[in-house]
Amino acid sequence: MTEQVMAAIDGSSVSESVCDYATWASRALAAPLTFLHVVDNHPQTAEADLSGNIGLGAREHLLEELSHLDEERAKLAQEQGRVMLKAAVERAGQHADGEPATRQRNGTLVETLEELEEEIRLLVIGKRGQTAQQASEHLGSNLERVVRGVHRPILMVPEGFKTPERVLIAFDGSKTTRKGVEMLASSPLFQGIACHVVIVGAETGDNRSQLDWALKTLRDAGHEAEGAIRAGEVEETLRTYTQEQDIDMLVMGAYGHSRIRHLLVGSTTTAMLRKACVPVLLLR
Structure with a gap:
């Protein structure tokens, strides 16, 4: 199994920086590059359960509608992820060993990275994730859990790329x-x-x-x-x-x-x- 530079991207503003640093690291290490996008299908905690607020006759129909909505949301998230992965590959450009690979998984980021740990030589991740607050000192809870759970070198990057000197x-x-x-x-x-x-x-x-x-x-x-x-x-x-x-x-x-x-x-x-x-x- 070839160890690779793995870059975890999402829809956050730091994802471009993640792409750039992962590309730099991959070329410097002469290691394959993989872009990873994880679709977390857990329902948003901010959404209230309204199914008990209406009459019994309509409740089953509403539950069906909510289930359909969840399915549509998951499909949309997957499609958005595929678009982001394609854009990341185009941004990275060609490598000596060919085009970067892409992976899309369902689940949580931490569990996914733990499963893939043996394949990771270096993990590149953004300081703030898509769901994190935008305060400059906010450390996304995902990142903190990743640091605890993944026993590989982790490169945490802020917005903006600069070739390290x-x-x-x-x-x-x-x-x-x-x-x-x-x-x-x-x-x-x-x-x-x-x-x-x-x-x-x-x-x-x-x-x-x-x-x-x-x-x-x-x-x-x-x-x-x-x-x-x-x-x-x-x-x-x-x-x-x-x-x-x-x-x-x-x-x-x-x-x-x-x-x-x-x-x-x-x-x-x-x-x-x-x-x-x-x-x-x-x-x-």
Whole structure:
């Protein structure tokens, strides 16, 4: 089974950015690209059940009408999805291995991605889904559930594509982030991209040793690399560094040090996702 870059698209405004970043990643990794659209046929919670508000004689007829309406809505959603998938393929253009593939599934996004997990090399998903509020810091509940449920690298993207030139990894010396540095060093996804490493904490011998290891690992692999140890609150410190250095992508471990409540997203990661203005690559 060939692992692929999988891009989850819907009707939201961020879907074009999802297409563009997935196309970039697919070409950089020389991996097949698949666009995925999931039709969730669950009834909208905002719709009231009016079947009990009329006389008994008409109730059965109304239920039939409502059932027919649900079927028509599902057909329309599927057709809209097919149009979006076709548009995504056209936007991506031709790849070395041919035209991107498309998939349309019925169900929930999280369950679908869990079923397809073995085929995913990198999942690209938008910061806000079609049903999410449009507040800039809103993190769609789908995304949060995906991060908990899918054990593959996830690239969360905001609106607007920019080819990454400078990437920052939030480093704390943990096993997850050491793997992250090694992945950055070896992955064709980051070939030719300058790498920054930041440790948020005190200037200690251990932190300095950890930073030196990370920078050496990246430089030995041919990367331009620089780093810093900065005291302060994690989220604010990383955001400030990102702005100062004009960082194009942030790389983080999806979970903190604690293994307790391992299904919960690390609080620092969640906060960064909510406020991120650049793509965030979550490592597992």
